[in-house]
Amino acid sequence: MEVIPEWMSNLDDEDVAFTKNFLLTSGSLKEIAKIYGVTYPTVRLRLDRLIQKINISEDASNDPFVSLIKRLAVNEKIDFDTAKILITEYRKHSKKSEE
Template sequence: MDWFLELEREDQEFIKQLVKSSGSLKELAKIYKVSYPTVRVRLDKIIQRISLIEQQKESSFETKIMEMVINDELSLHLAKKIIENYQEEKK
């Protein structure tokens, strides 16, 4: 469970609250006083971060590009194109 330790403190707390609320996103929305879609987006971003942490075997370039997507610095569509071009050049 090393991935948990690598998450930011706020994300760890979010996961704790998710578990305490039996996985209910509606309950989390009440706890954080935000809308359900806001909670869903946050959870999706945490899931993406966890996936990145688990994919340490990937090149650091690709990981950095995907981190930019998670942090809304780059669109997913553009990131895919950049990674595809990078992989083609590596061949």
């Protein structure tokens, strides 16, 4: 039975396709840029976001809610300032509940 790591299961179809192309081009960002018809900096940004997604998934110490907010920010569903505010307020509220 094959077990898919959690970080992989959190990737959307576009991320999986990008990862596959990245591997097939031996990690050449220039080749990836040609495949997608975009500039090198655009590919670099995409790779950086993918790395952030994986790091968020791998950080087991994160609360599931905090991980969700971080994923939304990385996926540009909410901006980073809003994510910081939500996480800060959530943590303040969580600490009060524990007391």
